[in-house]
Amino acid sequence: MNPEPAVILEQIRAAVPAARPVLLRNPGPAGQDSILLDTASAQDVFRFLKTAPGLEFDLLSNLTGTDWPEPATAHSVGVPPEIPPPPAQGFLEVVCHLYSTLRREGPLVVRMRTADRAEGAHLPTLTPVYRSAEFQEREVFDLFGVVFEGHPDLRRILMWDEFHDFPMRRDYVAPDDYEYEPTPHEAVWERAKEHYAVPDGTSETGAPAPPQSLGLADEAACEAACSPLREERDRLSPNPPASDREVTP
Amino acid sequence: MSAAPKWIPPGIGLLQGLAVTGKNFIGSFFRADRMTTVQYPEERVTLSPNSRNIPFLVFDGGDPDTGLRCVACGICEKECPPQCIYIVLDRDENGKSLKRPKVFDIDASVCMNCGICAEVCPFDSIFMDQEYELSSADRFKGLLFDKATLAKSATYHAKIRPLEAAAVAERKRAEEAKRAAAQAAKEAKAKADAAKKAEAPPTISNARPAGGSASPPDLSPTRSGQESDPPKSTQPTAPEEAP
């Protein structure tokens, strides 16, 4: 039932000569070994995997990201030594689980890695090959910050458009004031109180007085908070700006 | 589904639907089992003995302060998925653990009644209650349950969950017996040793707490670890200071 990644690896090498696939052994008992693809030929490989007779992995079941800020951890979980160690700042990884509904096989685990976690966090999109990647790539972009080149509609999907960070990265720090409601024993509230103009955080009833201001001291934050309203207003104007037109895939 | 009949006059499906609703309309006046709803404050459904809601702490005997089974080990605090439990270990003036909680709070507005605290507790001291009328006019303090609110007697536990309570009592009896046997053996051994060595005070008898808080043998590492590292006692927020 489970496909043999080592065999498929050879098939890929034969069919897509430019590809440099690498087999990753899964150290755990699950035994789901995976194929690591280089980004340049990834789309071709996926197209091959989807259509090649005998493979026909027609269902991209799952596409998700993983953040590896520490290459050492990554190595412990399954980077073989023959791969040159990635930059010290770590990398982001996209993992795909492919199934073949025709041959009832799967999952074939295929991964891609970015060069680093900052400017180099680019990967080719899979949406033209598998439509089901569309929303999942948007999610990975939203939560991990991987930019999928060629994606037809790469916008944030779960977080709001004005959000700036990537919350699923491991070094993400939740803002102190993401909730201004006190939860007893919650250190978050203690920290959050400093962001609000509330004298001691309590009123007579024990409930906090509502914050007088949003506590956004600096101009930039104010600007960020107001910009959606402004955009909404602009959109309402008789002649909508060109940016309003969403791209239809 | 069998193949559709060859010739269907239109409107039959609509009439069938009307027949079903009509049957229910009339049936609702005559058959109680048709009714979907319960007229809540007057009628109440009997809860299943397994039904769980907010956790509570069990105490043995009549005094919730001294009889509390909880030894403030902090396992539930650690395992609680939404982190709604807050425990401060009680210590005497020398800083020695008294093996009971000074503060044991559960934030009912955060608690999701999953029952993991009861599941992981090695001392059979926290269980799931069946009280579901927890609404309070005070959004914050009213839903912060302290030790006094949470403490409920073992009889109460036996009332709401007879099977579970019986099993716990059985287990405790067995442990007690085992411990007594071990104690007796030790004492016998000590006596024998004493008889052998003439003057040697028994050192072990005080090491285990009195009462029912004996730990199962597989858990001693956790407990000893906890004793060396008191749970978050440096955290400033005691319930009375909490907003």
Place this chain on the structure above:
Amino acid sequence: MSPASAPTFLETLPLLPQRLIGDALRSLGIPEAFAAAAETAVAAIIVFSLFAGMFALLSLIERKVLARVQNRPGPNRVGPCGILQPVADGIKMLTKEDVVPVSADRLLHFLAPVLIVIPSILALGVLPYGREWVPVPATLGLLFFFAVGAMTELSIFLAGWASGSKFPLLGAMRAIAQMVSYELPLILSATAVVMLSGTLSLPEIVEKQGGWTLGFLPAWNLFTPWGLVAGSIFFIAGIAEANRCPFDLPEGESEIVAGHMTEYSGFKYALFFMGEYLGLFALSSLGITLFLGGWQAPLPGLGFVPSYVWFFLKLAVVIFLFLWIRATFPRVRMDQLMRFAWMFLIPVALLNLPSAAVWHYAGGGLMGWLACGPFLVLPYLALTIHFNRKLAQSTRTYRFAE
């Protein structure tokens, strides 16, 4: 009048206040014209308060019936068995904030709910509720009914347009298209009755439905082939005119929130509700008058009961039918609704007119049934063939994989 009719005192009981006031005014020497006007006013007030009360009651009964169909007890908290629920609802509605969107046309936004109540009240005035009880006897009653009914559409348009919001706009578009389309079959089916009764006066139409066929079957228009068709069309079109499920598209809550009523709150919203329910009463009453023999008793020998009792009993049955349908059916789609009106209801209603003529010239009876039979059977046959052709195209069988 049959000999076993109810005592005159009971029959004229609803007229008592207006007569008392008229007589009092006349005895004071007030001119006859004013006294008559006062009598009419009192009659109208009685009818209006009666139906306003029934509206309140229906708002409760509807919820009760729907609840019972769904195996719930329904509202039962306010007063015994929830009987005071309408009062509570009224207080709630009155004390709610009246919200007017910024983008609304304030005057028209205000005018719409007022305008929607008026036609229904006017229409209720000309209906014969009992042998003696006709609030405003009008020779052109039927025409009057439809003429004032035309205003409803305008007020719904106003509500939708003046709200300056998208769901009301969609709702108004739906409402107008639907009501214009369904007014046609409504009027055409009523035309058949007018043809055979030879009058536009509603009391006369009821009078003509007196008597019995075969000694027990009331001579209502419904029990004639053309009346059966016209009555069914009237019922279906009436559901659509009253915006009731399954034709409640203008306010289809699962699609366009509340249609033209989306931006209304408080008492204005209550007025819309009232207008809708009064319209429902008016249409049902007209249907009863035209096809179900109005205040005529359903069985011989029951004439001792005051005639208006029969009228309101029939009204209750018809309203229950509306509720029952609402509790059962899903909503149709706009294009299906329109196609149903234009492709089926209107042709059948048109076809029914010659059918009525044939009945007239055949002189009714068995001859009439035989002659009109084709008019009755053909449309249904056509519908069956159409339905089965569509169904046969897509008869569904389901495979199973092991």
Place this chain on the structure above:
Amino acid sequence: MSAPVDSLSQPRFVAGDNGDRLLQVSLGPQHPSTHGVFRMNVDLDGETVVRLKPVFGYLHRNHEKIAESATYLGSIPYTDRLDYICSLTNNWAYALAVEKLAGIEVPERAEYLRIITAELTRLINHTAFAGFILGDMGAWGSALMYAFREREKILDLFEDLTGARMMCNYMRFGGCRCDTPEGWVDRAKKVVAEYPAFLDELEQLLLGNEILLARTRDVGALPAATLLDGGITGPLLRAAGCAYDVRKVDGYGLYSRFKFRVPLGGHGDCYDRIMIRFLEMRESLAILREALDTLPAGPVINPKVKVRAFKPPVGEAYARIEGPKGELGFYLVSDGSPRPYRYRVRPPSFINLTLLEDMCLGRDLADVVVILGSIDIVLGEVDR
């Protein structure tokens, strides 16, 4: 119209591809039939959908991040809240992934209990679905109340077994949390035996109804290949005729022991989707009958698995089950610590929405609601 902005509710028009003016309607997040806080930005030409963009995230709580900072055990109650109608199948999928990750065996009785609870969950989901979609079509909740009445009976079973009606938190790594209470199996058998009568009634109410036929036939159909490309699984895919049921394909749990059939539709429209779910319920009942009759004795949990301080070995695992809404998968990466290094849910509700626009283009606004209803989403899972 002097001021450009009057209010946000004002009809807003945008330019269409061919220069038409399209009415832009925001369906949701507060809308009676978007099944929660889902939102669609729909551009309408008249009432015909020209463009439809789903907007997510109103219920986003970053479930995955929470799980990565909780212990493996601590995430089970959170999985209850993904698709809160089907907490037990969520539990199972997660437990399955952890068992794969750590190589844990599950005792036979526990596997049976899992199958029983999962199939009961499927019944709950599909029954409620029938009620919901009728509500979307504007039927005034009668079918929904009937569905909920029957659902109550199963929820009572769940409460008896797991202690909670919806947030069951029942499965554990290596088995189930507790054994069945006294008499539970007989009660379950009774519910299962009475269920077909209810299904007959519901089918009588719904499936022949001409209005329902007109509303659902040929609405929202897409070919199976397109659906597969879009990652759509579960009843939607099978309604389009693709025989793909993870219970059969993977044979996880002990499903390979049971005899059941996978119903397949031919058209893939909303009617087929409803029908497939009805037929699936009949099959689930067959599984339940067999499982309840042959429920073996034995332990319900693998005693070797530690409750506290559970640490799977380093590695990763992806496991999936056939959830009532489609393929529900969990992807876990362990770095050997008591918390998952990476925890990912493959939510069927979310991925099944990928092709929502394709299904709705060219249809009426009223159809959008029905199509969305036929996809059967739960926002707890879509937004996570």
Place this chain on the structure above:
Amino acid sequence: MSFLFILAPLILLSALGAAALARPVHAALMLALSLAFVAVLYIALGADFIGLVQFLVYIGAVAILIVFGLLLTRPADEAAEAARSLRTQLFGLFCALPVAIVLLNVVASSPELDRAATAPQNLSVAAMGISLFTTHAAAVLAVGVMLTAVLVGAAMMIRDTDPEDLP
């Protein structure tokens, strides 16, 4: 006759409103109002049938048609409408004036005027019907055929939009 002095100014005022109001919807509503007053005038003059039919046709159909057309127009046009210049208004007046003159002339020179003023005969519906189906039978038939054609055409148009599924 006293009704005329109350109703005529109302009719004129609302008609003027229909011509002068900037927003098309307001103008359409004023037009409907004006038509309604005319209907009331008919009824006041004893022509109940005509009055009610006027109501039914002009409010229930014509006004609705206009309004429905307006629903489908663009609000942007409305803005343009509001900004129309004095010149266009004068042009409108210039067009309306000859029509008014011709109409007035026709009415004033009609030989029926004296007879109608002196003999307000109360025509019964039956009499009207008899006259329609005897003297004017040809016209009624022609109108009937035309309306039927329109109906069939309307049905055809609906048919074309979506040939699928059933009612």
